[in-house]
Amino acid sequence: MQRTVFFISDSTGITAETIGNSILAQFEGVQFDKHRLPFTDNPHKAEVAALRIKTNYAQTGLRPVVVNTMADRALCDIVATSGALMLDVFAPFIGPLEDELQTRRSGAVNRSHGMVDFDKYEARINATNYALSHDDGIDVNYDDADLILVGVSRSGKTPTCLYMALHYGVRAANYPLTDEDLEKLELPARLRPFRDRLYGLTIDAVRLAQIREQRRSGSRYATLAQCRWELEQAERLMRQTGIPSLNTTHVSIEEIASKIFDRFGIERTMF
Amino acid sequence: MQRTVFFISDSTGITAETIGNSILAQFEGVQFDKHRLPFTDNPHKAEVAALRIKTNYAQTGLRPVVVNTMADRALCDIVATSGALMLDVFAPFIGPLEDELQTRRSGAVNRSHGMVDFDKYEARINATNYALSHDDGIDVNYDDADLILVGVSRSGKTPTCLYMALHYGVRAANYPLTDEDLEKLELPARLRPFRDRLYGLTIDAVRLAQIREQRRSGSRYATLAQCRWELEQAERLMRQTGIPSLNTTHVSIEEIASKIFDRFGIERTMF
Numbered sequence: 001m002q003r004t005v006f007f008i009s010d011s012t013g014i015t016a017e018t019i020g021n022s023i024l025a026q027f028e029g030v031q032f033d034k035h036r037l038p039f040t041d042n043p044h045k046a047e048v049a050a051l052r053i054k055t056n057y058a059q060t061g062l063r064p065v066v067v068n069t070m071a072d073r074a075l076c077d078i079v080a081t082s083g084a085l086m087l088d089v090f091a092p093f094i095g096p097l098e099d100e101l102q103t104r105r106s107g108a109v110n111r112s113h114g115m116v117d118f119d120k121y122e123a124r125i126n127a128t129n130y131a132l133s134h135d136d137g138i139d140v141n142y143d144d145a146d147l148i149l150v151g152v153s154r155s156g157k158t159p160t161c162l163y164m165a166l167h168y169g170v171r172a173a174n175y176p177l178t179d180e181d182l183e184k185l186e187l188p189a190r191l192r193p194f195r196d197r198l199y200g201l202t203i204d205a206v207r208l209a210q211i212r213e214q215r216r217s218g219s220r221y222a223t224l225a226q227c228r229w230e231l232e233q234a235e236r237l238m239r240q241t242g243i244p245s246l247n248t249t250h251v252s253i254e255e256i257a258s259k260i261f262d263r264f265g266i267e268r269t270m271f
Numbered sequence: 272m273q274r275t276v277f278f279i280s281d282s283t284g285i286t287a288e289t290i291g292n293s294i295l296a297q298f299e300g301v302q303f304d305k306h307r308l309p310f311t312d313n314p315h316k317a318e319v320a321a322l323r324i325k326t327n328y329a330q331t332g333l334r335p336v337v338v339n340t341m342a343d344r345a346l347c348d349i350v351a352t353s354g355a356l357m358l359d360v361f362a363p364f365i366g367p368l369e370d371e372l373q374t375r376r377s378g379a380v381n382r383s384h385g386m387v388d389f390d391k392y393e394a395r396i397n398a399t400n401y402a403l404s405h406d407d408g409i410d411v412n413y414d415d416a417d418l419i420l421v422g423v424s425r426s427g428k429t430p431t432c433l434y435m436a437l438h439y440g441v442r443a444a445n446y447p448l449t450d451e452d453l454e455k456l457e458l459p460a461r462l463r464p465f466r467d468r469l470y471g472l473t474i475d476a477v478r479l480a481q482i483r484e485q486r487r488s489g490s491r492y493a494t495l496a497q498c499r500w501e502l503e504q505a506e507r508l509m510r511q512t513g514i515p516s517l518n519t520t521h522v523s524i525e526e527i528a529s530k531i532f533d534r535f536g537i538e539r540t541m542f
Contacts, residue, residue, distance in 0.1 A: 013529065019286060023368065027377070030374060097297075100334065113525040113526065159396055162437060255283055257283075
């Protein structure tokens, strides 16, 4: 039997879900059935939520877990009538911070995932447009790039660039190494002025062949031999030119982005 | 003087940063200078982090705040020697959950932002490719779409689709309403079979004109009159055809996505 977990919030629920997932990941043997209850911001919605949680309790016979980021104490009390185990995400930290900062919390609805800082928000959107227009060698004017990912086709460059742009406002371009680049074992001329902003992504050949097979089944592009050759040449090129690189086979875009920022000393915080 | 906050983690630091930002948002009057210390996963790195925090303390004269998600107690103790206010994100919740679930935490490094569930991870990447290939009316075969955003050019469709794909594996397409659609006040034929998957994005005309002016300065496309006309027609079309819609002017992509999922009853949890 799975244990039901509700992420409840007066806003998007992203904070509740993020910390909830991290805490639950500490209990590897337990299966969780996760649900979101965002925008629970008035007594009526809180009562509906409480009823839903109570129903689940009755159906499963197992006490549900509620990960809660609602700021309003009265709403929390309503949800608590469901009988669930209430884990209040903010409560343990507010007291120590109030003491340290010598100021009271504002008690406002959590807007940390809202458009709090307009300039920062606009930077994210502009960076996303930048990533889209500088994806896959479309626009190769890299003057404004914070960094440029290089690698063979389908090594993970595009999703990583989009993630870095969407969440950090980092202008990330990407350049796919061509057969010509790989044969010559030379950086293309247009990348040379930006050598200190280059970062390479690699991937295991077997995995790359699987991904390419899904994309263009039966093509030469998807053969293991072609993937092996491209990756060997790409890795050789990165070594020879001193481009730092990462094998993405078992690494998520979040981890890739964190490692790249760490390498380049980019300390920009996420939005 | 700004108060310095360090987000420290044995992994990406995303959880520490997410909850940290949410907690700090509760103290609206205080300015924070935020730094990330990801991949702090051995005693040497913990000592370097402690020294850095200690240095900041000496420089600013204000006790730094550390938001910590490291699982290893020994590493936490090393960082605590810096004298900072330590806020341990997991500690308050592990005890109650251990009691409730009748099992001990595994104590593993937090991999909730890693490639934990390969199938889910692949779904995100595939959905991202889907969003890219079904962006802006490029590929208009919507059979596989979970939902389709409609709206005038630059109303926020593309970043929202990318966000929903990257984080939720939701296959979101988007279709820009053309002048022809807006003149006829009719849904284009290719959208009609998918009416129950359509969601409209609108925006204030003045804001739209600003965004378009950045993109194509001096064009008719960017004039306030053109923006007003397009938005009025688009809103009329959405009302007439019963498409739910949202004005995105003051709403972030995270909020837009949460509201759309809420409306469609999509409970998929984020990755």
